[in-house]
Amino acid sequence: MSAHIPVSTFKPYRGEKARLARAYDYLILVLALFLFIGSFHLHFALTVGDWDFWVDWKDRQWWPLVTPLIGITFPAAVQAVLWDKFRLPLGATLCVTALLLGTWVTRVFAYHYWNYFPINMVLPATMLPGALVLDALLMLTNSLTITSIFGGAAFALLFYPSNWPIFGMFHQPVEYANSQLTVADLFGFQYIRTGMPEYLRIIERGTLRTYGQYATPLSAFCSALLCSLMYPLWWHIGKWFASTRYLTKI
């Protein structure tokens, strides 16, 4: 049950009511921002974790597979609330922006000032292009099915190319200790991480090698398929949280 309002009796808020409603908007926005900064950031740090923390974990197989798959969860849930109840197509962008704010704060204060890592070693990845497309697609189609299939896929497929301008330069080869490394690998070797031996990196492990050296597109399409499934799952989790059962009068 929800607060159904017959169109014949609908009157827009004016005066004091309108001001209060606007104040409520800002209150919710600020709370939502901090909620998503905290919760999405925690969720992301515990699941994507090292793949997003370190420049020498951002490989071509696991990073583009895991990051969008986990990254689409909160955007889907929040879109379900904001679109379904308010026709606001900003859930994905809001979530990813909140995540990035939290991530940057952590990278600067916890990783750099507290633990002395250079910030360029812990640059976060961005998912904002995918989030913008996800929001726009949901608004234009108003369809969970189409957004799941095409939006979920776009979110995954856009991830690696949108981050290559940030991280491509870290993949330049370096001759070091009689071997060829990337600049990113060298960061991992030089800047000592006591609890992070090289073998812990889950990179380049897998069998996505059928098409020679083109592992990235395979990973991205695998992620696209999984994101298309993950999106509706989290959409329904979001809907479950957004009950208006007890809202009878507004």
Next chain:
Amino acid sequence: MKTHFKTWLLALIGLTVLSGLPMSSAQAHGEKALEPFIRMRTIQWYDVQWSTQKFNVDDEVSVSGKFHVAEDWPISVPKPEASFLNISTPGPVLIRTERYLNGKPWVNSVALQPGGDYEFKVVLKGRLPGRYHIHPFFNLKDAGQVMGPGAWLEIGGAASDFSNTIKTISGEAIDMESFGLSNGIFWHLFWGLLAAAWLIWWVCRPLFISRYRMLEAGLEHELVTKNDKLIAKLILVGVPVLVLVLNEITANRYPDAIPLQAGLDQILPLPAQVNAGTVNVDTLKAEYNVAQRSMVLQVKVDNRSQSPVRIGEFSTSNVHFLNPALSLSGVMTGDNDITSPGLSIDDDKPIEPGEQRVVTLIARDAAWESEKLDGLIRDADSRIGGLLFLYDELLGQRYISSISAAVIPKFS
């Protein structure tokens, strides 16, 4: 109520006083946390030394030494098929510039061979001034960290003196401290501004209650305007095109980019340094006397060398038990190693060439308890491991044998 107020006031005053007391930061690395049988029977360190313990930011320091990979590797610990010689530091206060295993440079993880002997060298460079407690140690995959001898390093100078420039294969010199940072910030700001513009576009109008009411009233068509749809279409087409164009530009800019490197180094052990065959030691029995905090080892020594030898040291898990009858000034230990003159031998006469003798060694010291090595007798795997050093005083030779035996506890 009054009573509660007093309690809270006292607690608050107590906390304030406590917070004002000088506190030293924790400087241990969990050396004693790992089960003793792993510390004693995996990586057996010896001859570890630092080139200097006082230096400035941007100066280099090296730590070198040797280790024997125990033959009697615990069954419950995965074999060292991926191991990483690391340095325990409180963050990258030093950077690692070079690392050698048996004289070969290596950067990845390595497969070690049980029974193998290795020598290592790690070159570090001071990055942040301060006084730090540092260990070389091995990360063993699926087993944990086996600490080597610890030392205190004092790094002087200013953090701003640090520099770390390297060259790419194409010859471009890059500063590792700032490389790619401004570029990364630029792209985050670029996409952040686009996202912010999209959010502000929506947030500028009445949001939750107003829109919910309109939606419930069936006025959905008024909530999304033609302009909204136009902008959304621009995003839907423009963002993917922009992403692909930027990706292509970057790919053309760095045509030699390669994937992250994930190889496992293969470095063969040195010719045998421990159990080299000249002086053989066979462990017959080991008993731990709980009350006396002493390990009693019965060993059979077979001297196949050309000179008499004497037992000088028994070493396990960075605890060195020395035979006081020998002057062993050359024993290298870390600052935090325990060196005890508590090694006694029932028959300490030199073992002549060709002689086989059964001797009983008693390694007695409170270190068995303080280093939490006595926990061995309560472990699932209660075998001891360590290195026995024998000396040829005439020729100045040293022979090393590994010790390995099940330990029987004696409670009286």
